[in-house]
Amino acid sequence: MKPSLSLRSHYLLRSLLIAALAAYIMHLNASNSLDYYLAPHMQTLLLLCPVPLLFIAFGMLWHAIAGASGEVCDCEHPLPSGLIKNISVYGLFTVPLLFGLLLPDQALGSDMAAKKGMIYTYPNPDVRRKTEERNAPAVSGMEKHVTNDDQTAAEDIALNERFVPKDIYSVEFAELAKRLYTLPVIRVEPDIFSETVGAMDMYKQHFQGKAITVQGFVFRDGHMNEDTFAVSRFLVMCCTADAVPFGVMVRAANASSFANDAWVQIDGTIQVATVDGKETLQIQAERIQPIEEPSSPYIFTNPDSVAEFDELYSNDIETKEEINQ
Incomplete structure (x- = not known):
């Protein structure tokens, strides 16, 4: 039927x-x-x-x-x-x-960042718990890479004394900070964006005066001065519903000429500023140039930012080893 x-x-x-x-x-x-x-x-x-x-x-x-x-x-x-x-x-x-x-596919912007509230330090502790889940050999591998590098013994000791983990959650940041500190210019790579900023924020006093390059969209609120804005990205853990606006303060004489949501590249030096009574990173911009919005505008947590850093800079490390030999 x-x-x-x-x-x-x-x-x-x-x-x-x-x-x-x-x-x-x-x-x-x-x-x-x-x-x-x-x-x-x-x-x-x-x-x-x-x-x-x-x-x-x-x-x-x-x-x-x-x-x-x-x-x-x-x-x-x-x-x-x-x-x-x-x-x-x-x-x-x-x-x-x-x-x-x-409806068109488009990234979250400054309007949503204002509603959620911009974060200028490394995001909530839930993100940092991923470090605890790593096994002991992974941490040992990080330490081995640093100590076996062709740097002098004095440089190794200085780095280890300067970047001491504050707790079990900080081991990854300390290892990443050691690598970042040796760069002539710190490029905040999208693949390890939040971890890079988190490592510098944790040891901000040691990174003052270091050269830096970072890309993101412009965010400003009514409390910022005309010469200030935040270069920002949305950090996504699972989906855009849990996206967290994550930014670094920028000071520049021509800051007011860049509108909200404009994508820019910042080249400058790292400073420490006070925002809402808390010390945070700030970039003194030497150059700001407009860029196109990247095909993947969000950033994501990385399960092993140290290994990702080594992969990103593998050619630089090999070149440095050849020069030292």
């Missing part, structure tokens, strides 16, 4: 909605837009969904066209009846899909 027209229409609509959801996920991946919504480790899980969703959609479509008259399952959840119930149930899927397809 063929299913009724009402039953056909329900399963046909469900099939279309599920297929549309799978297609939307694939569209986000193909257009490199997933970074606007999810952290990389969550993207991997999401990308496992389209194929199963398409199988479900095909099953629903087959049942709508050639299935039996009964319902697909015996879960005792009746199909919605009445116009209001149907609009409510299927609207929960249709409206978000329409918003996703019709």
